[in-house]
Amino acid sequence: EPDAQAVDAQVEPMVGDATTTAGPADGGAGDAPIVTEPEGEIQTYEAASAAERLKPATIEDRGDPITTIGTWFSEPAARDAYGVASLQDIELSEDEEDPCNWTYEVESTDADEDGNPEWVHVSGFCVIEQDNNTDGNPEFRVAIAREFQAWDNDSNGHFNVLIGKQGLKEFVDHDSDGLHEVEAQAIWDLEVRDEIEDTKPEALRLAFYGVQTFDLNTNGTVEYERHLRVFMNVTDASSNGIAEEMEAAVVFGHVYDLGDDGTREYRGIAVLHAMTVDATDDGHNESASLKALAYEEFDENLDGYPETARGITLEAELTDATSNGAPEQVCLELYAGAFRDANSNGVKDGIEAAKLEMMATDGTDDGHFELVQLTFVAVAGVDENEDENPEAAATVFGQVNVTDADSSGIPELVEATVLAGAFVDADSDGVREKESLFAARGIVENAIEDEYPEHVLLEAVGFAREDPNEDGVYEERRAFGLRLEANDTNSNGFAETATAGFWAGHQRDANSDGTPEYEGAIAARYLATDLNDDGNPENRTLEVMGYAYEDLDQDGTKEWESFFAYRRTALDENSNGVVELVTEDAVFLHVEDSDDDGSADAKAWVIVKYRGEDIDEDGEIDNEDLFVWMHREELP
Helix, strand or coil: CCCCCCHHHEEECCCCCCCCCCCCCCCCCCCCCCCCCCCCHHHCCCCHHHHHHCCCCCCCCCCCCCCCCCCCCCCCCCCCHCCCCCCCCCCCCCCCCCCCCCCCEEEEECCCCCCCCEEEEEEEEEEEEEEECCCCCCCCCEEEEEEEEEEEECCCEEEEEEEEEEEEEECCCCCCCCCCCCCEEEEEEEEEEECCCCCCCEEEEEEEEEEEECCCCCCCCCCCEEEEEEEEECCCCCCCCCCEEEEEEEEEEEEECCCCCCCCEEEEEEEEEEEEEECCCCCCCEEEEEEEEEEEEEECCCCCCCCEEEEEEEEEEEEECCCCCCCCCCEEEEEEEECCCCCCCCCCCCCEEEEEEEEEEECCCCCCCEEEEEEEEEEEEECCCCCCCCEEEEEEEEEEECCCCCCCCCCCCEEEEEEEEEEEEECCCCCCCCCEEEEEEEEECCCCCCCCCEEEEEEEEEEEEEEECCCCCCEEEEEEHHHHHHHEECCCCCCEEEEEEEEEEECCCCCCCCCEEEEEEEEHHHHHHHHCCCCCCCCEECCCCCCCCEEECCCCCCCCEEEEEEEEECCCCCCCCCCCCEEEECCCCCCCCCCCCCCCCCEEEEEEEEEEEECCCCCCCCEEEEEEEEEECCCC
């Protein structure tokens, strides 16, 4: 008998003798129990009602079978393959709410004969069967057994301890041949202790374990098996309703026999664990943690080298050492990875991996993090011939930092960085046919610590090149760059200057002789200035230029070349939001040397000039001037 400790349960005083007398069996299977009570009387016990709420719910089946490793934690067999497989599938008749006729046995002791038993023991048994063809082989059968004990050592009518268990065993025989397609077993455990008898338990323990097997062709070999384990512990030693410690975990695992030959080609597991600690018992956890793991693998030839596998893990931790509700540190880590070993020799020919980390620190413990950092890294590679020269690989790195040095709740600085790269080496000789790189960074500065940053900057560059014949001379090269910047020195929400720039270039050397047949480039720039800082820029200017040429025979004489330039300016000199003057200029020039003799055969150009004025500043252009000059000349 356990030491008397707390339980959140009460019992009505028993009527009659301390120990009940035997009664007739009320349904069920097997020998009649020694002591029985009608179902109605049993439910007058608060502890019995608690046990009734523990009625089982078997592991629910869902999904279709897996034939290859393709989805996370799939289960085999559609439901219609075997009919009912759990209590949830039983169809109740209209006049029957509970298909189970419980048989109970009750024992109790009341040493001081005050009507408050010091000990109560209740056990029950139930069987549910479906035998539609009445051949003696039920298509479905579930047997449930439960028992619980309750102690009231001071005999004051309040139980101190409740300990209960419930077990289940079931099977499905869909074709009623005596061979079970599905079998399941499960057990529940419950323990509650309330030593102080204030209805606030000092300890609560709950656990579950279940296993289910599938043999759909009833050849005696289980094709699929899964397990589930759950537990939860809550400790409130001071019995004030605030738990000093809580812990919970869930574990799920399953295996699959793809060939139905008794071997397990597939297996997977998932684990979840959570825990909190409140040692000061003030409602603020000094620490909290969450951990999760999932992993699955497929080993078709069962040689110990899985052909493919993948996994993911998550860890999160929170620390509040001063227990004031403001954590000094929060950490999160997420990892994921997968590999492929197609020929199952233990050498991975394909991998993928990624990591995400987050850290936040609050050194002043005022609820405002001084630093928050987020970091992401990922990599992938393929080496099909396993010669340690990957045919393809890629990687990416990213980081974001948020800094609030004075812990005011308004970050002074936000920084972001991204780096990425990839290559292709199709023939796996160590010389890459394709390569590419990308980099970007962004900055937001708010030194004044208001809602308007003083400086915003974004920059990005990218580069790619191709060398299909692997001679070290690149047949294709491309690059680009981008820059955006805004400055608001007095932090009033109106940028005094805003600039944007972009450029790109392309080079082609198709025969890989080191002399490009084609080159082209484009560049653009935008500038807006608001010197009086009223939100109406006095000057906005856009400039774009581009140039390209082609020299197909690579003799240094260009067969054609083209150039263009464009400029647009909008002026609002009195900064009232109405543009007084708009000017646009554009020029395009094209030269051809079709016979490649070094002398131009044709020249053409287009010149456009536009000027528009809004003299009365009413938003409508009053004066417009447009000039267009187009010219082409053929040279002998």
